[in-house]
Amino acid sequence: GQQVMQIPQYQHVQEGEDFTTYCNSSTTLSNIQWYKQRPGGHPVFLIQLVKSGEVKKQKRLTFQFGEAKKNSSLHITATQTTDVGTYFCAGRDYSGSARQLTFGSGTQLTVLP
């Protein structure tokens, strides 16, 4: 079945440093979504990427979808303490055999003041 792997599992950064998390799928994806879960909270949707090679920005966050639509990344520039949380990617298999999203295991980001 489809697998979505995310690295790193944990990341500690000093406030102001950049941060990147990577998502890799075992199959080609039709779309990929990113979610953020604050400590003690629930996942909150950040963005969806659909097109090959797509890049989207939200203030300090940059999201990329690979040309082969099998990988994606989230980059945060100049992290702030408000960025703390776990970032999940979730992809849908292109073949349509799995109609639902498969979530990665997440990257837990800690930002040290």
Added chain:
Amino acid sequence: ETGVTQTPRHLVMGMTNKKSLKCEQHLGHNAMYWYKQSAKKPLELMFVYSLEERVENNSVPSRFSPECPNSSHLFLHLHTLQPEDSALYLCASSPDGTGGTEAFFGQGTRLTVV
């Protein structure tokens, strides 16, 4: 406030108990989901309902029984659970059940089985 409300927020139950988790969405969505979130594991999809019909059941043990009486309400009935079933149970909804639209999550029910 996400528009998806889960109750209770916390639940402690014995292995012989029967309890139910409730989820309600006020977003007019057609699809609702149950996910299980355990420590250090990815979100696991348990059940998907689209237009009140179950469209996917990812090999979940029969001690978990979902019910979707209408497109706004979703229940998860629990009976004879095991300690390893302790986890955060998240309900979500989306406009459709294809996996191509944004999912809105509730705040979850933290379940502890003793």
